[in-house]
Amino acid sequence: MKIAVIGGGAAGLTAAGSAKGAAVTVFDHMEKVGKKIYITGKGRCNFTNVCDNQTFLQNVVTNSPFLRSAISKFTPYDAIDLLENNGCKTKVERGRRAFPQSDKASDVIKALSRYAESNGAVIKLNSKVIDIARTDNGYAVCCSDGEEHFDRVIMCTGGMSYPQTGSDGNAYAVIMRLGHTVITPQPSLVALVTQEDLSAAEGLTLKNVSLRTDKVKPIFGDLMITADGISGPIALTLSAYTARDRFPYKAYIDFKPAMSRDELDARLLRDFGAQLNKQFKNALDLLLPKSVIPFIIERSGVDGALPVNSVTKKQRARIVELVKAFELNVTGNEGFNRAVVTCGGVDVKEINPKTMESRISRGLYFGGETLDVDALTGGYNFHIALATGYVAGSSAAVEQDE
Ligand SMILES: Cc1cc2nc3c(=O)[nH]c(=O)nc-3n(C[C@H](O)[C@H](O)[C@H](O)COP(=O)(O)OP(=O)(O)OC[C@H]3O[C@@H](n4cnc5c(N)ncnc54)[C@H](O)[C@@H]3O)c2cc1C
Incomplete structure (x- = not known):
């Protein structure tokens, strides 16, 4: 034979x-x-x-x-x-x-x-x-x-x-x-490109966060911020589950997956209470990595210079929402040249x-x-x-x- x-x-x-x-x-x-x-x-x-x-x-x-x-x-x-x-x-x-x-x-x-x-x-x-x-x-x-x-x-x-x-x-x-x-072959296990410019935090590894889309359940683990989007284990996993989806789609980072929204709000109250004289922009250090904070502040619409004791309940709710579901528009991926595997x-x-x-x-x-x-x-x-x-x-x- x-x-x-x-x-x-x-x-x-x-x-x-x-x-x-x-x-x-x-x-x-x-x-x-x-x-x-x-x-x-x-x-x-x-x-x-x-x-x-x-x-x-x-x-x-x-x-x-x-x-x-x-x-x-x-x-x-x-x-x-x-x-x-x-x-x-x-x-x-x-x-x-x-x-x-x-x-x-x-x-x-x-x-x-x-x-x-x-x-x-x-x-x-x-x-x-x-x-x-x-x-x-x-x-x-x-x-x-x-x-x-x-x-x-x-x-x-x-x-x-x-x-x-x-x-x-x-x-x-x-x-x-x-x-x-x-x-039709599609790149899979590949870094994702986002519409949002996250490059100010390029290289940051977020440990124990989660990532989901409207269709994909939260994936827990580590995430890396790149020059044009997200990478690291959970971004690659997401790329596999969405390999056949059309771009753009929305993905959401939960920076504190172990806490419910209520627990996070209580935590914010505690942190703010312990730092009464600080400005809002300096009061999130205990909760989030430094390079992520400017993104949260910008999207919250709260003036970073506001004394932390003036942040209202409604504003806090907005911050909680951003920490639990930080929205990204995924517009593409890094393609076959950088994909670990082919789907299709x-x-x-x-x-x-x-x-x-x-x-x-x-x-x-x-x-x-x-x-x-x-x-x-x-x-x-x-x-x-x-x-x-x-x-x-x-x-x-x-x-x-x-
Ligand atoms: C950067 C990277 C890291 C990876 N790390 C891991 C890992 O750690 N663990 C893991 O499980 N997987 C990993 N993978 C995936 C894994 O390596 C592949 O899924 C696996 O090696 C595929 O093997 P294959 O034999 O099917 O294909 P290939 O290894 O792609 O072999 C196909 C062969 O066909 C030949 N060929 C193509 N067309 C023709 C032709 N017309 N005539 C003659 N020859 C032809 C090619 O030259 C090639 O040698 C990784 C992939 C990449 C890219």
Whole structure:
């Protein structure tokens, strides 16, 4: 059985290794495999999250049910075993995030390459697949340096994020010519751009705040203010839940999620009472980070020079509202160049979740980010690439009755 794996990222290398007994060729148009892996997890590669299947699927944002079978066939423990068995020692950190013990993503690349090569896979670099045509008994893979026939093809060409790593979306056209639907790709896990200029507080990290929209429930954690909007863990999470929404939309920061509005009002009264001679603009220091205060004062309409004991109940209510629901107009995001993952891709309705085989074209398989699946940060996306690649490779290598 001859199998072509298109794309030498996490999914493709795993598919190549798991297609046991087949003659596998991996095509990648870059000069080396796994270019995206180098930059994952800030160069440390958070390759999985050691949690149970249910928790895992709760962290999948798009098409979680589709992944149920793949995640149970290839668990986070299988990911650890795969790397350990191929020379990469691993460790688990806070939040059940697994990394190579060396903190070097390159060790993950070496282990996945070794896994592929241990199955005899041939890796062809600088080989761009420009078309794939169905033949009577398989597929003609047309690549920059010629055409070759294969019995089966596994598409692991990734999404569109960080296109300089090789996953630039060029292969969607090939996939569509094979009869598949590609759900419009959108950047996900990406910083958000706001209409409001928050740059005076650029670099500020707000700890233990929450962020919501009219549709998305509050997300708790840390938020960063950037030159043109918001970033940090909860902004990235929000970007995933809103990846298919239209811009602009409203988002609301709750600077004090642990307090109710009444508790916050009581707290303001207490703080103001303890600082009677201060001006209003100097009386919020105990409550909020310094660089946030000017935004609250400006929006409150209360004169910052007003003695704090003159702030009325109505004005206090306005301040409470601003602290609990600081409105932002999200007008965009930082795009594919800065997005961790792609939301969108091959419509999973057209794929058998047990084998990753196309329901449209027999002998054609898919793995990794090229599928319309995406998850939150924490090692889930990389694991999805490993698991779907594994299932695609092991299924494709099995002879089927016609
Ligand atoms: C900055 C950053 C940090 C990240 N950190 C983490 C993390 O810590 N944990 C986590 O879980 N996830 C992380 N991710 C996401 C994760 O890395 C990806 O979801 C995962 O690596 C996708 O693997 P893949 O094999 O599906 O696709 P890719 O790694 O994108 O591989 C696709 C391959 O296909 C090749 N290719 C494309 N078109 C063609 C063609 N026509 N012919 C031949 N070859 C082609 C490309 O060159 C590429 O090598 C991060 C992503 C980014 C961008």
